[in-house]
Amino acid sequence: NAGVTQTPKFQVLKTGQSMTLQCAQDMNHEYMSWYRQDPGMGLRLIHYSVGAGITDQGEVPNGYNVSRSTTEDFPLRLLSAAPSQTSVYFCASSDGQGFYGYTFGSGTRLTVV
Amino acid sequence: RKEVEQDPGPFNVPEGATVAFNCTYSNSASQSFFWYRQDCRKEPKLLMSVYSSGNEDGRFTAQLNRASQYISLLIRDSKLSDSATYLCVVNLNTGFQKLVFGTGTRLLVSP
Secondary structure (H helix, E strand, C coil): CCCEEEECCEEEECCCCCEEEEEEECCCCCEEEEEEECCCCCCEEEEEEEECCEEEECCCCCCEEECCCCCCECCEEECCCCHHHCEEEEEEEECCCCCCCCEECCCEEEEEC | CCCEEECCCCEEEECCCCEEEEEEECCCCCCEEEEEEECCCCCCEEEEEECCCCEEECCEEEEEECCCCEEEEEECCCCHHHCEEEEEEEECCECECCEEECCCEEEEEEC
């Protein structure tokens, strides 16, 4: 049971480039989310999904897009990378009951130069 | 005011010590509560849920005070391996499970 898998683990982008961060879970979880973590700040919600075909914006959605075509996958797309998007990105999933918290992927460290 | 506030620390304690962290939350509609542990450059991992009646898991005890809107975590007999950042997490559960994270409290356990 792999849990939540994120790729890549590290990425360097130039300003203006686009890329997709991949996230996959094998626990048949309904809820999936993307967070970013910056020094001195708590994890902040970017986008989330409550099931296949359903997504919505979180606290800091600007510059990011998501889609959820299957229960397993929830990719995060950076449309035109900016230095302010330098961060650590975590994907997380939950069974929807809320009682057991979230399972996180190992993260993607993104640097935009 | 931040939705979830924690003392960033670091808390420096010797092995075997007892240490306690507190966390306050601002939204009285918060429905569930968690402590996560995050090691340096790693993902957060669920340490324990926090129940209204308080709960214990080995050396760890979590308490919830809804009236005062704070959560606590007590670690007894600290081990070197307890060194990490402890994140207080509140679930608003407003249709969607909105998890709000504190910035974390850093614990350093020394020999």
